Amino acid sequence: MNEKNLRLNRFATASALAALVGWSVAVLAQPVAFAQTNSRSAGFRADRMLVKPKPNTDLTALHARLGTAVLRSFSGIGNLQVLQLSAGADVRMLLSAFQQSGLVEYAEPDFMVQAALEPNDFRYADGSLWALHNTGIYGGTSGADIDAPNGWDIQNTAGNIIVAVIDTGARYTHEDLAANMWSKPGESGRDLLGPDKGNNGADDDGDGMANASEDIAGTNPFSSNSILRVTSIIRTPPSSLSVTWSSVAGKTYQLETAPTPNGTYLSVGPIVTATSGSSSETVTANSSAFYRVRVVP
Numbered sequence: 001m002n003e004k005n006l007r008l009n010r011f012a013t014a015s016a017l018a019a020l021v022g023w024s025v026a027v028l029a030q031p032v033a034f035a036q037t038n039s040r041s042a043g044f045r046a047d048r049m050l051v052k053p054k055p056n057t058d059l060t061a062l063h064a065r066l067g068t069a070v071l072r073s074f075s076g077i078g079n080l081q082v083l084q085l086s087a088g089a090d091v092r093m094l095l096s097a098f099q100q101s102g103l104v105e106y107a108e109p110d111f112m113v114q115a116a117l118e119p120n121d122f123r124y125a126d127g128s129l130w131a132l133h134n135t136g137i138y139g140g141t142s143g144a145d146i147d148a149p150n151g152w153d154i155q156n157t158a159g160n161i162i163v164a165v166i167d168t169g170a171r172y173t174h175e176d177l178a179a180n181m182w183s184k185p186g187e188s189g190r191d192l193l194g195p196d197k198g199n200n201g202a203d204d205d206g207d208g209m210a211n212a213s214e215d216i217a218g219t220n221p222f223s224s225n226s227i228l229r230v231t232s233i234i235r236t237p238p239s240s241l242s243v244t245w246s247s248v249a250g251k252t253y254q255l256e257t258a259p260t261p262n263g264t265y266l267s268v269g270p271i272v273t274a275t276s277g278s279s280s281e282t283v284t285a286n287s288s289a290f291y292r293v294r295v296v297p
Contacts, residue, residue: 044109
């Protein structure tokens, strides 16, 4: 190749590069409009986005070129900007434009979120309560549950609902239950004459059972007259029974036994001072005996 042709090729290359640069500047000088994407299904707003400028960086010229406007700026978090986008703008393409500008620390969609309605119980979070929300833990089938989170999204309060648990008992002092335990309002506090409703012998709540009888039924574990139901009896070979009941720490209890449910109950074993919400006593087994627990004054 001779020197003349070499100069012509160099001139042509330089001219092409100049034209390309000029075209790029002309394009960037105009507001950018992109096709709309389906942002609702992606979980973010189609008309807004967030950008954080680099320190001491002015984005005014960039906003003008891209057709964005600052709705709000947060100086406490590095001048984070909430941007209003032009109609029909494509969020993803604008994100790319801001990120490639080199003027921002980050750019991201304005995601749509909602407060979590799921409980903060540790066993729920680790997947152990799989009947509520089954994630497939322990080899189970993901989704084989009662869809509790879906229900909580619809209804998550029920202060006017009273739930009766038909079981061997409940430790009502448990941290998950204590604040939500229900007690019959007609049998607590003072009556019109002043005496405690729990000891006045009347049927204050009108359910056909006097207060004292309800204590015997085991409804008032704080009362010294109350007879508590036993929550479990486990036989311990060769000839012992372990009797367990719900208790209140600091209260004292006496285990009693009788040959029939309505017979005369006699004390068996020592008086027990509770240290937690559950107490137990081991006694000699008697196949024909019934057991109950009394609060000791």
